[in-house]
Amino acid sequence: MPYYSDELIEEVRSRNDIVDVIGSYVHLQKKGSTYFGLCPFHNEKTGSFSVSPNKQMYYCFGCGAGGNVFTFLMQYENFTFPEAMQELADRVGIELPKQEMTSAQRREADRRTQLLEINKEAAKYFYMLLRGPRGQRAHEYFKKRELSDETMQKFGLGYSDQYSDDLYKYLRSKGYDDEILKETGLVTIDEVRGGHDKFWNRAMFPIMDVHNRVIGFGGRVMGDGEPKYLNSPETKIFDKSRNLYGLNIARSTRKNQLLLCEGYMDVIALHQAGFDNAVASLGTALTSGHASLLKRYTNEVYLTYDSDGAGVKAALRAIPILKEVGITTKVINMRPYKDPDEFIKALGAQEYEERIKKAENSFMFQIRIMQAGYDMDDPESKTAFYNEIAKKLLGFTEELERTNYTQAVSREYSIPYDDLRKLVNSMAMKGGIVKPQTKLKSGINEKNKKEDGMKQSQKLLLTWLIEDNSLFDRIKGRISADDFTEELYHKVAKEVFSQYETTHTVNPARIVSMFTDEDEQREVAGLFNATIHQVEGKNDKATALRETVVRIKQNSIDYRSKHLAPTDMEGMMRIIEDKRALEELQKIPE
Structure with missing residues (x-):
């Protein structure tokens, strides 16, 4: 970096x-x-x-x-x-210093740049062929699938010629040699046949990364050839498990969720119907890499996989992978149609929107599919089904969430709630998953409450100092950055106090640049943009300030006392001085 x-x-x-x-x-x-x-x-x-x-x-x-x-x-x-x-x-016209790279790093960077150039050139060539006489068959195919010219242009759709060395010859004419062409995944070069194309006589779907760079292709054969769909092999610029078709467009959607499909045509049909939040994995099952990529853009994914057996299995595989990264998942029912493309052609976008609204909770979907494997008229099989439900309910570690799902399953499958709850608790006890509940001593709860309150106090004071720099003079000599014991707030406070001492101003945007973790950036940004409504009048504000400063100083003394080494006499003297000065904090002018 x-x-x-x-x-x-x-x-x-x-x-x-x-x-x-x-x-x-x-x-x-x-x-x-x-x-x-x-x-x-x-x-x-x-x-x-x-x-x-x-x-x-x-x-x-x-x-x-x-x-x-x-x-x-x-x-x-x-x-x-x-x-x-x-x-x-x-x-703004600032030239950044060139970073020194080793010769190997420079070769690698140049190689990647060349591969991207070649993919872009191939995409332009396929695009041109589709719109000429040689691409008539593929053009008719897309029109038969009811795609508009605008949609075909939006997704850069194209055609690879029926001659199996057409692209190879074209790229050679552009000056690219066999050595680099072998790495593109677009052509194969052997001693017998020479150079020949990976894709020929196919309707072409360029695959782009989130920065709209062409990194690979998918191709649908024209006619009865096999395989029906063909994808680029993995290359230095194309990792199937870390890219999603259509994400370059869907990442800018204003919708709350992303729609996860199985195929290119499903994505394109959904986008044409106004659902600009549709994406698909690239000819592979969903991976943890896909899930992490989705998590960057949304917290909610709606699975719109095929309604057949293979689609159901794919959904069941995807749900735990998405859950692992913290994505909430729902499943769209497209019956009686197989996929989104067929559904929209038959019933239209409005009805599909209704199916989105009625999408099934992923846990309830799993239970419903699981039920199909049991005979509900047989008591033994029915009991086994209930036991499997209880096992799945134990997957919810939060008690409230587990209770909510237990209630939902109880209603859906007419199982007495108390019976199901007892079954879940009994299974948990036997498995050692949870211990019998004991009443917590009040001191533990009070401690957590006190810690949360102290975090709020430190956040509050930092917000006030950023909003009103005149407060620095009022707390000078009484509170310093070292009195902020929350790790993140301590880092922020050190910079805030340092900036004010140097320039008598605070530059929030510069402080955010200090943090690289996204969650920390969000918290710091929230700190600098908090709105404070709880104090209105001048006297109320002065009182709140004084009380907040006293709480922070007392906590600072307690914290240092707890962590003080027995031989640290200098630290002990500072604590004694601070304790004496604590009373003086009450005298902050109102």
Whole structure:
């Protein structure tokens, strides 16, 4: 990963006004000193997405997305930090220093660039053939599938010629040699046949990554040839388990969820019908890599797999993989039709929208499919089914969630709730999954409550200091960055106090750049954009400030006392001095 100095990062950030950058993606309206618009990271109608020119930060009060101009591009464009840095530097004409690469690294980078160029060239050639006399058969095929010219253009659809060395000759004419062409997955070169194409006489589907770069192809044979569908092999630029067809378009959807399909035509048909949130895996079963990729863009996936036996099995495999990364999954029922393409042709987009609204909870889907393997008229088989339900319910580690699903299953399958609950608890006890519940001593709950309250106090004071820099003078000598015991807030406080001591201002956007973890960036952004409504009058604010400072200082003393080494006499003296000074904190002027 390239290294850039803090000064260069700050120069690039400060030269890119966040309102201008985000305004090129989101329609913003000015209200007071802040701009508002519809959040691009979740579906909303109220416009809770705010952009502050003063702070040079954005924050959504609906979903909590927030950060500076780098964070926005990393979230919206799925850029890495170096890619966001390059994009913003290019935007304002800043030339970034060239990173020194080894000769092997340079060869690898050049190779990848060449492979992307060749794939792009092939896509353009296939696109051109489809729209000429040689592509008539494929063009008729797409028209028979009721695709509009606009849709064919949107997805870059094309045709590979009936002659099996057509693309090879074309790419050679463009100056590419056999050595690099062998690595593209587009051609095969052997001593007997020479160069021949991987794809010929096929309707072509370019596969693009999230940055709209062509990384591979899928091809549907014209006629009775085998295999019916063919995909590019994996190459240096094409990893099937880490890319999804249509994600380059779907990642910008304003819908809450993504629709996960099985095939290219399903994705295209859904997009044409207005469902711009459809994607598909690339001729492989869903992998953990796919799930992690989906998680970057959504927390909710609707499976719209084929309604046949193979589709049901694929859904059952996908559900736990998606759950593992924290994605909520539902299953769309397309019966009596096989897939989304057939469904929409027969019943239309509006009816498909209704099926989305009625999509089945993935756990209830699993139970329903599981029931088919049991004879519900046979008491033994019925009991075995209930036991399997209980085992699956134990998969919910949170008691409230387990209770909710137990109630749902009880209603759906007419099982007395108390009986099912007892069965689940009995099975858990036998398996050692949970221990008998004992009443917690009040001190434990009080401790957790106290810790949560202290975190809020530290967050509150940091928010006040960022909003009103004059408060620094009022707490000077009483509170320092070292009094913030929450790890993340301690890091933020050190920078906040340091900036104020140096410049008498605080630059929130620069502080966000210190953090690379996405969750930390969100929390810091929330810290800098918190709205505080609980104190209104001048006296109330002064009282709240004084009480908050006292709580933080007392916690700081307790924390240091607990972690003080017995031989640290200097630390002991500081604690004694702080205890004496604690009373003075009551004298902060109102």
